[in-house]
Amino acid sequence: MNIVVCVKYVPDATADRKFEDDNTxxxxxxxxxxxxxxxxAVEQALQFREKREGEEITVTALTIGPEKAVDAxxxxxxxxxxxxxxxxxxxxxxxxxxGTSLVLAKAVEKIKADAGVDLVVCGMASTDASGSVVPAxxxxxxxxxxxxxxxxxxxxxxxxxxxxxxxxxxEVIGATLPIVLSVTDQSGEARYPSFKGIMAAKKKPLETWxxxxxxxxxxxxxxxxxxxxxxxxxxxxxxxxxxxxTDEDGSGAGALxxxxxxxxxx
Amino acid sequence: xxxxxxxIDHAEGEVKKPTYELLTIARRLGEPSAVxxxxxxxxDAVAEKVRKYGAAKVYxxxxxxxxGFLVAPKAEALQQLAEKTSPAAVLLPSTFENKExxxxxxxxxxSGLITDAVDVADGxxxxxxxxxxxxxxxxxxxxxTPIITVKPNSAAPEESEGAGAVEAFAATISDAAKTAQIVxxxxxxxxxRPELTEAAIVVSGxxxxxxxxxxxxxxxxxxxxxVGASRAAVDSGWMPHAFQVGQTGKTVxxxxxxxNGISGAIQHxxxxxxxxxxxxxxxxxxxxxxxxxxxxVVGDLHAVLPAATEKVKERxx
Ligand SMILES: Cc1cc2nc3c(=O)[nH]c(=O)nc-3n(C[C@H](O)[C@H](O)[C@H](O)COP(=O)(O)OP(=O)(O)OC[C@H]3O[C@@H](n4cnc5c(N)ncnc54)[C@H](O)[C@@H]3O)c2cc1C
Ligand SMILES: Nc1ncnc2c1ncn2[C@@H]1O[C@H](COP(=O)(O)O)[C@@H](O)[C@H]1O
Numbered sequence: 001m002n003i004v005v006c007v008k009y010v011p012d013a014t015a016d017r018k019f020e021d022d023n024t025x026x027x028x029x030x031x032x033x034x035x036x037x038x039x040x041a042v043e044q045a046l047q048f049r050e051k052r053e054g055e056e057i058t059v060t061a062l063t064i065g066p067e068k069a070v071d072a073x074x075x076x077x078x079x080x081x082x083x084x085x086x087x088x089x090x091x092x093x094x095x096x097x098x099g100t101s102l103v104l105a106k107a108v109e110k111i112k113a114d115a116g117v118d119l120v121v122c123g124m125a126s127t128d129a130s131g132s133v134v135p136a137x138x139x140x141x142x143x144x145x146x147x148x149x150x151x152x153x154x155x156x157x158x159x160x161x162x163x164x165x166x167x168x169x170x171e172v173i174g175a176t177l178p179i180v181l182s183v184t185d186q187s188g189e190a191r192y193p194s195f196k197g198i199m200a201a202k203k204k205p206l207e208t209w210x211x212x213x214x215x216x217x218x219x220x221x222x223x224x225x226x227x228x229x230x231x232x233x234x235x236x237x238x239x240x241x242x243x244x245x246t247d248e249d250g251s252g253a254g255a256l257x258x259x260x261x262x263x264x265x266x
Numbered sequence: 267x268x269x270x271x272x273x274i275d276h277a278e279g280e281v282k283k284p285t286y287e288l289l290t291i292a293r294r295l296g297e298p299s300a301v302x303x304x305x306x307x308x309x310d311a312v313a314e315k316v317r318k319y320g321a322a323k324v325y326x327x328x329x330x331x332x333x334g335f336l337v338a339p340k341a342e343a344l345q346q347l348a349e350k351t352s353p354a355a356v357l358l359p360s361t362f363e364n365k366e367x368x369x370x371x372x373x374x375x376x377s378g379l380i381t382d383a384v385d386v387a388d389g390x391x392x393x394x395x396x397x398x399x400x401x402x403x404x405x406x407x408x409x410x411t412p413i414i415t416v417k418p419n420s421a422a423p424e425e426s427e428g429a430g431a432v433e434a435f436a437a438t439i440s441d442a443a444k445t446a447q448i449v450x451x452x453x454x455x456x457x458x459r460p461e462l463t464e465a466a467i468v469v470s471g472x473x474x475x476x477x478x479x480x481x482x483x484x485x486x487x488x489x490x491x492x493v494g495a496s497r498a499a500v501d502s503g504w505m506p507h508a509f510q511v512g513q514t515g516k517t518v519x520x521x522x523x524x525x526n527g528i529s530g531a532i533q534h535x536x537x538x539x540x541x542x543x544x545x546x547x548x549x550x551x552x553x554x555x556x557x558x559x560x561x562x563v564v565g566d567l568h569a570v571l572p573a574a575t576e577k578v579k580e581r582x583x
Contacts, residue, residue, distance in 0.1 A: 013397075013398065013533070014532055017397045017400070018401075019401070037514070096378070096379070097372065097381075098373065098379070101369075124514065125514075130396075130513070130536075132362055132366070133366060133368065133381060134369070136365075136367075136369040136370055137369040137372070139370075140341070140369070140370040140373045145446040146336060146337055146366070146370075146446050148337075148366060149362055151507070161449065164336075165507055165508060167277075167361050167362075168453060168454055169452055169453045170451075170452045170454065171452070172448070172449040172451075173336055173446055173447065174446075174447050174449045175446045176445070179446075185497075185514045186507060226378075226408070227372070227378030227379065227407060227408065227409040227410060228379065228380055228405055228407045228408060228409075228412075229405060230405045231405060232403070232404040233401055233402070233403050234402050235400065236395075236400055236401060239544070239557070241556070241559075242544075242562065243560075243562070244551070244556055244559070244562040244563075245561075245562070245563055246551070246564040246565065247563055247564060247566070247569065247570055252564075252565040252569075252573075253569075253571075253573030253577055254573075254577060255563065256561065256563050256570065256574050257577040257578055257581065259545070259560075260489075260578070261581060263522070263543060265467065265489065265521070265522050266489070266582065
């Protein structure tokens with residue numbers, strides 16, 4: 001059985017994230033890392049493998065992104081993935097959801113043609129774009145069942161069941177492998193790479209593919225053919241610090257309520 | 267004028283406020299046609315409601331073949347409806363489910379997709395709030411039918427009489443779209459409080475509550491507010507996940523947000539930074555949340571909130 005886990009390299013949320021002059025996300029000038037939310041995807045992929053003792057299962061970590069994005073794959077290998085694929089090509093820069101999901105789908109199909117793919121695992125959202133759309137789009141393109149936003153994942157044989165929190169309800173979703181799965185940060189803590197894991201990762205196979213390896217042309221993806229364009233990006237002016245009072249002998253409650261009344265909230 | 271498809275957000279035929287916001291926004295782009303996924307016998311009642319906000323047509327899509335499956339059938343139905351009506355845009359309330367529907371629809375129609383808009387102007391230019399609210403982005407779909415998901419509280423609903431002509435739309439759902447089955451559904455119990463994402467006021471509690479949410483809930487009720495929680499409070503099992511505010515919970519943008527015993531981590535800010543007025547109660551004067559507030563109280567929430575609740579009640583008489 002083969003599992004592909006899609007991991008994204010994102011600008012660190014605690015750093016000063018910003019945009020380039022062409023309004024694309026600055027992915028080079030800001031320190032990046034494996035999206036924290038994709039660590040949960042790696043964890044669930046590894047648990048899927050570990051729960052099926054005796055079965056031959058490989059986990060391949062897949063990323064699309066600039067040179068440095070390989071760090072996201074390395075981290076996944078350190079956590080325990082078996083092999084990595086990094087799709088990098090200047091033409092991909094500035095791709096929108098349609099472009100990104102197309103390249104991801106082609107990469108999964110290439111892995112599938114070589115070795116078969118039974119399960120594609122994604123995070124619930126990338127911490128930079130926060131779209132939560134790529135897994136659904138990947139399912140659409142691959143023609144696989146979409147089993148997304150799982151807080152609990154269970155499987156037996158080729159049957160997978162998940163729990164998903166919807167707007168007004170919690171649902172149990174069932175499907176038959178192969179599927180596209182996405183998991184939330186409720187699905188279980190992600191492991192840290194062990195020293196042994198870090199050493200072992202250095203020897204694991206890691207391939208680099210370009211667009212032509214996927215049978216795609218430069219004019220099918222990237223900023224110039226994106227289906228939507230960002231016209232402007234502006235830093236939000238920092239909120240001006242408001243009034244801060246210290247509660248002494250119950251004075252805080254009165255001051256708070258006076259403030260709320262002055263703003264007509266009461 | 268071209269039609270603009272607006273997907274109705276509802277629970278059992280009870281139309282939710284974001285629908286009216288979307289219909290208001292849709293009128294800037296064309297003539298709104300509301301799309302109702304639900305039992306056909308609820309169509310007339312729903313039409314009567316959305317008509318008041320300018321819906322010229324109401325497409326009723328029988329959900330008998332749709333509701334038992336995740337996302338894919340809805341995308342298929344919308345594709346067929348879009349092919350029939352050639353709309354100027356498709357607008358959906360920004361829920362996780364609708365974003366996934368929108369993503370699949372974008373591929374089916376070969377159209378651009380914009381998620382989580384907080385405004386859509388004439389001409390279809392969207393505004394989004396990104397990087398935990400630190401940046402504002404203006405964007406536009408340049409290819410195909412713009413598909414835009416819009417966050418709650420993005421516009422004030424404005425009434426406008428529409429014809430509300432009900433039209434049944436028979437979608438053909440393929441077997442391929444029925445592969446992720448909803449095996450069981452457990453509806454969440456209503457708290458009797460306003461819905462988190464729609465509320466004008468949200469009062470939240472974090473780790474600082476120490477697990478006792480009574481002061482937070484009491485204060486919320488005195489203000490008629492929704493209750494929210496930080497992930498620390500959810501992870502501790504004090505509040506269900508549905509109440510979580512932040513990057514991996516709900517994004518709220520109320521008139522007033524009151525954070526109690528919440529430090530203000532970047533992931534929490536991502537879900538509340540665009541609130542109009544922000545207030546915090548925290549015993550640590552160095553807590554980062556105070557960088558955001560319009561008004562802050564350095565103090566113990568267990569003392570401040572019950573006293574404030576009494577004072578609010580006094581004022582309201
Ligand atoms: C991938 C990822 C996603 C995340 N998503 C979210 C998310 O969606 N939402 C979210 O909230 N967090 C999220 N987090 C977690 C986030 O980083 C913080 O850990 C979390 O927000 C902290 O919650 P808190 O403020 O309640 O707790 P703490 O940071 O522990 O703060 C508690 C605060 O309470 C104050 N306090 C203590 N006692 C009292 C008292 N008696 N009276 C008044 N004040 C008191 C303390 O001074 C402190 O400031 C995410 C983290 C990651 C890595
Ligand atoms: N460039 C990328 N490379 C690999 N995986 C990605 C990429 N972009 C998105 N994904 C996957 O899709 C998920 C959701 O992303 P998004 O829809 O952008 O929020 C992420 O958690 C990843 O698993």
